[in-house]
Amino acid sequence: MSMPLNIDWLQILLHLFNFVILAGGLTLLLYVPVTRFMAGRQGRFEQREQDLARREATLADKERQYAELCRQAEDKQRAQDEAAEAQRRALLEASEAEARQAAEGILAQARADARREREQALSNIREEVTELALLIAQGILEREISAEENAALIDACLSDWSRQT
Amino acid sequence: MRKITVITSMELTPRQQRQIESVFVPKYKERLEFVYLLDQAMVGGIVVFDGEMVYDGSVKTKITQIRSKLIHG
Numbered sequence: 001m002s003m004p005l006n007i008d009w010l011q012i013l014l015h016l017f018n019f020v021i022l023a024g025g026l027t028l029l030l031y032v033p034v035t036r037f038m039a040g041r042q043g044r045f046e047q048r049e050q051d052l053a054r055r056e057a058t059l060a061d062k063e064r065q066y067a068e069l070c071r072q073a074e075d076k077q078r079a080q081d082e083a084a085e086a087q088r089r090a091l092l093e094a095s096e097a098e099a100r101q102a103a104e105g106i107l108a109q110a111r112a113d114a115r116r117e118r119e120q121a122l123s124n125i126r127e128e129v130t131e132l133a134l135l136i137a138q139g140i141l142e143r144e145i146s147a148e149e150n151a152a153l154i155d156a157c158l159s160d161w162s163r164q165t
Numbered sequence: 166m167r168k169i170t171v172i173t174s175m176e177l178t179p180r181q182q183r184q185i186e187s188v189f190v191p192k193y194k195e196r197l198e199f200v201y202l203l204d205q206a207m208v209g210g211i212v213v214f215d216g217e218m219v220y221d222g223s224v225k226t227k228i229t230q231i232r233s234k235l236i237h238g
Contacts, residue, residue, distance in 0.1 A: 126235075126236065127236050130232060130235040130236055131232070134228055134231065134232050134235075137228065138208060138225075138228055141208050141209060141224055141228075142208050145208065145209045145224070147175055149209070150173075150174065150175050150209045150210070151178075151181065153209055153210045153211070153222065153224065154173065154177075154181060154185075154210065154211045154222070155184070156222075157210060157211050157220070157222030158184055158185060158188045158211075160222075161188055161189075161213075161220055161222075162188045
């Protein structure tokens with residue numbers, strides 16, 4: 001049986017068979033390795049992406065930790081600064097109070113000393129004036145006491161002593 | 166006998182001596198011997214010592230007492 005355009009069914013079958021062999025060979029030798037290679041490569045990329053994502057997460061976590069540590073350090077530094085300032089202020093106030101107390105003590109001591117010296121001076125003056133007055137009085141008595149006055153003194157003493165019995 | 170010493174700045178008259186004896190004789194049950202002494206430093210007044218006790222009525226002692234009161238209050 002003759003076909004138009006000299007087409008022979010056997011040749012067609014052989015071509016089909018050739019095509020099948022070619023397709024099978026290409027599939028086995030090229031498509032399968034290439035797809036396997038592509039799948040492996042995709043797996044590696046996905047693995048890398050996962051690693052990258054995990055590293056980014058770790059990095060973000062470390063950044064958060066770093067920020068938290070920085071905040072804690074700042075808080076701690078602020079607390080230490082405040083404590084140091086409070087301690088400095090307390091020391092300053094204590095020093096001022098101590099100095100004020102010492103000054104008041106010195107002032108009180110000076111006033112007491114001045115008062116004591118003044119009283120001592122007044123006492124000395126009073127004593128000297130008294131001594132002087134009595135010396136004058138004694139001198140006058142020594143010079144001017146008469147026998148009658150002496151007799152009157154003796155009478156007064158005897159009168160006192162006789163009453164004592 | 167007890168000795169009574171009487172010290173004055175001026176010499177005592179017999180009347181004054183009798184007056185002194187009349188004051189002191191009743192104080193004691195024993196006999197008394199009066200000794201009269203002069204001391205110009207007394208200024209005036211009289212001091213009597215009976216051997217145990219001094220009766221001091223001298224002007225000098227009074228001045229000393231006044232001085233002590235004025236100085237020490």
